[in-house]
Structure formats: C-alpha cells, structure tokens
Amino acid sequence: MNAAVATSVFGVFMVATVALGLLAVRGRGSQGGLTEWSVGGRSLGPVFIWVLMAGESYTSFSYLGAAGWGYNFGAPVLYVLAYLSCGYAVGYVVGPMLWAYARRHDLVGITDMIAHRYASPRLGALVAVLATVCLLPYIQLQITGMGVVVSTISYGAISLYWAYFLGFAVTTGFVVVSGLRGSAWVSVLKDVLVIGTLGFLACYVPFHYFGGYGELFRRLTEEKAQWLTFPGHTSGGLGESWFITTSLLNSLTVVIFPTTVAGYLSARDADALRRNAIALPFYQVLLLVPILLGMAALFVVPGLTGAGSNLALFQLITDSLPAWAVGIIGVAAALSSIVPMAVFMLVIGTMWGRSVLGAVPRLAGRQKLWSQVVVVAAGSLALLLTYTLPNTLVRLSLISYEGMAQLVPMLLLGLLWRRLTLAGALSGLLAGGAVVCWLVFTDRDPLWGVNAGLLALALNVAVALAVTYALPAPADTRPDDEVLAQEALPAA
Template structure:
C-alpha cells in the first residue's frame, strides 16, 4: 500500500469516528429541549467538557499552519497569540461568570440575544447577528482552507484541495447540525488527545532528528537567526513592541466576548466551573510554543519557503521525516483542529439567526421552530463559505483582515452596556458604527498598524469615547431599554444565580420572548 493510501485510510477512519462521536453525544437527547439544548448544550456541560471545548475553539488550524508560518517568517511576534490568550483567560475569570449569570437569568443563548434584551430592541439583536456573521464567515473559510491544505499534504497529493475542502465542510456539518454544542465538546475530547499527544512527540522528535537536540538547535538560532528572537522579528516587519502590546490588549478584551467563547460560557453548568476553567486554560497555551519552535526549526531544514508556502513549514518536516501512518495521525490532529472551531463558528451563526433574525418572523417563533431554523442556517453558512472558497477565496480572505478588530467594537455595547446602566441605545450604536467604520478605513487602506499601534485598539478608543459622549450628552434612554444588568454588577466572584432557577428554562423560551422585546 502506498504512503498516500496509508495516510488517507487513517484519516478516513478518524473522520468517521469524529462524526460517530458527535452523533453519540446526543443519543437519548434528540427529542429533548429546543434551541437551548442544541445551541448551548442545555446549559449543562461540566468543567472538563467546557475546558476541552474552549481549548478546542482556541487551538485551530492556525496553530498548526499559521503559527508555524509566523515562526518561520517573523519569529518573536507570533508570541502575541500566547500573550493575548493568557490575558484573555484572566479577564474571562470575571467576565465569563457574569455573562453566564445574565444569560441564564433571562434564558438567552447568544450575544445578539443579550444585546436585544439589554436595549429592548429586537432589531438591534438582528443587526448584531448580521454583523457578527460577516466577521465569522472568514473564519469558517479559513478553517476549510486550512483543513484542505492539511489533508492534501498528508495524503501525499492523493486527495485534491477541492475534495479536501468539501470533506471538511461535510464532516463538520454532519455532526454539528444534529448534535450542536454538546457534539462539538465530545469531538473536542478526541481532538485534544490527538493534539497533545502529537505535539508532545514532535517537540521531542524534530530537534533530535534534525539537530543534536535543543542545545544545538537553539544555538544555531541565536548565531544565525537572532532577528527571529526579538521584536519586530525578521525582515523588518511592522510588528514591533507597540503592536505587540496593543494587539495583546485588544485581543484579550475581544476574546471574552467573541461569540464562540460566549457559546462555551453559556453551555456551562455553573459559574464556578467557568472560574476553574479560566485557571486551567492557560496550561493549554504551552502547546502553542511547539508549532512556533518547529516553524523556526524549518528555517534550517527547508529554507526558502515564501508566501503561503511558509504555512506548510511544520508539515514539510512531518512528511519528510515520518512514516505514512505517523503523517496520517498528525494530519488527523490538525484536521480536527479545523473541524472543532469551524463547528462552533457555524453553530454560533445558526443560533444568532434562529434566535435574533428569523424570530422576528411570526412563523419562526417558538424554541423548536427556532432550532430548525438555526440548523438550516448552519448548512447555508457553511455552504456559502465553501462556495466562496472555491469561487472567490480572496473575498473572505480580505474580510478576515477586519474580523477580530471589527468584533472588538462590540465590547462597549455588550460588556459596558451590561455593567453600566447609563449607556444608552444611541450611545452604544453610535460607538459601534464609528468603531467599525474606522477599522474598515484603516485596514483596507493598509494603515494597520497605525504608527506601530494596532488599528483595532485605535478604533475601540474612539468607539468608547463616542459611546460615552453620546450617552452623557444625548437624551436619556427609553424605559424599555433594560438596564437590568445588576446581576453582573454584584459580586462577580460570588455564587449568585448558580442554580439558575430564575429564568433558565431548558427550552430558552423566556429568552426568546425577552429578546423579542416587551
């Protein structure tokens, strides 16, 4: 049997196992619950499942491809990923339980629900859902592309990129439509076992195989590639100290309100579980150092990679030095690192459309109808990203430039709006519009960074100033703007609301009514 056939067979077996595991997650639950059961796991996931789910959502195909590519091209700047994720987990220690308490009390299932409920405007929730969809679609496309590259590489070219793209879409859609967040959590267990095992092996194997151990490897880096060890990295990159600090700060704030992160928060059984999770999650960041180091190791083994080819730095080492079965196993770990976050991205888009957009139509109200609508949107969103991957890949790649910085502009509307009663609808919307406009103007005119500073944090500062200024100077908010976020303002480290008796029905029906306005 050829190397391609061996690796492809291993890949196929594991993909079938992933789908089966995702479907098994909801065995006996298929007829229970509506949108809340599907979208946030019935708010019943324990600390271990939340840990693997949120770790899985954070460790994507970028970690295997992009992190190694950044390590290969620039070196030290890629450490911003470790910095912002670790800081984000610290912020999440407080923010996660706060959002969980608010959503559980009012039966909400997404950030668009929260915004609609806080400001008493169903149209605002629908608008946020549309905006977030624009920001998330590029992530789906990037995961499809990443998985395609991995699968095509590990099959030694036996599986074309086009077929690999379709396989990624089909596998992910197959289990997420049926099993929702719970299925993603179960598949994350398989993914994490493989990721931890394969990276632990590679971090030992590669330096020993290609060098005389870490001493020789690091000595060569210091002597021959010292630019890769300091900011702004090699090649006169724009990613210096100011960019590193501002990007880490911006992303640490954004990751805690990122819709996929919030989906993990809302699926938790208790707020205390989220606090424990925030303590444990930074340990997972140790794994991020592996592709970064291996990307730098590839500088000596496969020099001369340019452009997108540098993203294959790690896999060129793997394919060059390991037997086909080993390539297949590592490829499966990388593929699952695309599938799990892609599933959560698709799930979040479906949930927001089902609960905030389509629920504006009378025929789609009610938890079971919303669940069906959300599942249909999952398929549509995934199919749209797949079609654009084939037909116009640069369209979503271009949008991806503003995705994270654009999502950051929701921080004042959501977080500040939930903890500060005086933030008005006019203030929140004005700030959001200005912030997103500045991000688009700066990024698309190639002015990111701005004087070395992340463009997103510049936009967020203006966004916040506008939101506060309009709230203070403009008319007071209407009475149906619900400034009832005191559940967040009270003792965020306490155990208030953990039993969720106040408004957390399994169907999320009260949340649907709340999000639809008074």
C-alpha cells in the same frame, strides 16, 4: 503506498469523528430545543468546558499560521500566546458574568444579550448580521486550512478541492444534529490527539534534526538572532508597540467572541468557568511547539515563501516520519479545523435562529430548526466562496477580529453601566467599525505602530460616551437587576 496508508488512517478517523459527534446526543431525542442545541443545555462540567474551550482556541492557525509566522517573522507570533493568556484572565470575570446573565434571562448568545440589555430585538438582529460578516471568513480559513493539511498528509492523493469539501461535510455532518454537545465530544478526541502528537513532535523533531534542544537554540541564537526579538525578521512593522496593542485588543475581544461565549454559556455553573480560567493557560504551552518547530524548519527546509511557509511544520513531518504517523498528525490538525468550524457555524446559526429569523413573530416558533437551516446555509456559502471567490473572504478576514472588537463597549460596558444608551452604543459601534474598515482596507494597519482596531475602539468608546451624555436618558422603567449583569453566585 505512503498515500494509501496516510489516507486510510485519515479516513477512519473522519468517520469516527462524525460518529462521535452524533453519539453525543444519543438518547436525548429532540428535547431541550435551542438551548440544548446551542449551549448544550447549560449542563457541561469543568472537564468538558476545558476540552471545548481549549479546542476552540487551538485552530488550524495553530498548526499552519503559527509555524508559518515563526518561520517568516519569529517573535511577533508570540502575540497569540499573550492575548490568549490575558484573555483567560479577563474571562475569569467576564465568563461567569455573561453566564449568569444568560441563565437568568434565558439567553443563548451575545446578540440575544444585547437585544435584552437595550430592550431592542432590532438591535440584536443588526448585530447578528454584522457579526456574521466577521465570522464567515473564519469558516473559510478553517476550510482552506484543513484542505492544505489534508492534501499534504495524503501526499497529494486527496486534491485540495475534495479536501475542502470533506472539511465542510464532516463538520456539517454532526453539528447540525448534535450542536454544541457534539462539538464538545469531538473536542475530546481532538485534544487527545493534539496533546499527544505535539508532545511527541516537541520531543522528536529537535533530536532528529539537531541532536537536542541545546543545539537548536544555539543555532537559532547564533544564526537567526533576528527572529528571536521584536520586531522579528522582515515583519513590516510588527514591533513592540504592535505586539502590546494587538494583544491588549485581542484579549478584550476574545472574551466576547461569539464562539467563546457559546463555551461560557454551556457551563453547568459559574464555578466551572472560574476553574477553567485557571486551567486553560496551560494549554497554551502547546502553542510554543509549532512556533518553535516553524523556526527549526528554517534550517531544514530553507527558502519557503508565501503560502508555502505555512507548511513549514508539515514539511518537517512528512520529511522525517512514516506515513501512519503523518496520517495521525494530519488528523489532529484536521480536527483543529473541524472543531472551531463547527462552533463558528453553530453560533452563526444560533444568532440567526434566535435574533434575526426568531425575531419575526411568524417564524419564532421554530428557532432551533431555523438555526440548523442557517448552519447549512452559512457553511455552504463559505464553501462556495472558497471555490469561486477565495479572495473576498480572505480580505474580509482582515477586519474580522478588529471588527468584532467594536462590540466590546456595547456588550460589556452596557452590562456594567446602566446609563449607556442604545443610541450611544450603536453610534460608537458604527464609528469604530467604519474606522476599522477604512484603516484596514487602505493598508494603514498598524497605524503609527498601533493596532488599528484599538484606535477604533478608543473612538468607539468616546463616541458612545458623547452621544449618551448629549441625549436625554430614555425612559426604560425596568429595574437595574433586570438590565445589568450580576456577579454569579456560587452553586448552591
């Protein structure tokens, strides 16, 4: 009975999701081409931008990992809050800067910007391939995250394997047709459900189990004090210096992350992005809810280990709420996988359609079509690997963020400083990337308590500067205005 109710609620909302995603582009026909599909025709206002970018930041990790980290370690999970808030502050400058650059030169993503900045389509193609390697694991994380949620909230009625497929099918079902605009529309449904259900849980769970927040905090302080400060409970080196360096690195990386940039580029004007940078941090207050409830689960369902601890939050939910409510919360969590997954697939498609396949003269005429083909291909590949070699992508996901961070100098320093050469930026990228792979795959991250990606980034910048100054400046006759970023002027 429970399974039937929760599964029905879930099914209805999944159909609604695809319908909403497709409705987003009703009446627009096939006009606009790649710019319409990849970045919503650069036409989204402040509300849609907020909904979309908040939607991207609140992923399946927020429901599963944040609660799981809270349950296992406690305080170290706060890095998510710290890097997102700092990242929004940096995004106040970087967002409008990238937006204006892309608009001025008709670009649709970071690989495109890099190709333009260094006047090298080949470099754009190379970066697209490297970035894809970093992004594919995220699609799998969303697929598996959604699978776990769906099979839990359906009380096992939907098996993991079917749940994985559902996640892929629902996402592909709308994003191929409606692109970023469809993702923004689905984000509206998602944010309403996420804010509603987390707000409810924040009020309900502490009172249901503890009689109120006072008692929950009192018990945490008295019995679980280890969870309440760094380095947390048995976190294995996630101390203060790890927190500071990781938050610093991630806050610089999140502003150039291809999915974030897709959000920036979709804005109608630069001011929408600036206002958005003010409003976005409020959404992060919601992140405290799964963190806190993960810690509350310590008292209610003690003894969860490994992957089981990721379900800390859902254990509380299925234990204390009726099936229809479990179903709705499951929908909110599933949409938190679907929206980011859609944007991940979209940016991979865009990078390949524009910078890899689009750079081949014979194929360049159909960039949007190639992007759509790659979306399906990338999603299918991630799904296939989830079924057959799940550990490959899990292992790869360890380098995803720290690897993507190595693009920061090439993109941001490159847009601000004319002297930086292609040879310098590329040498830095390869050196930084190599160090990340080496430190992470030999289990040396964090090294001396410092995030390995930040150490690699320091080397990256040093190599980029050294190579730039060691070699003669290349003859690029374009004026600075053509190559460097400008401050985005306010809308006329």
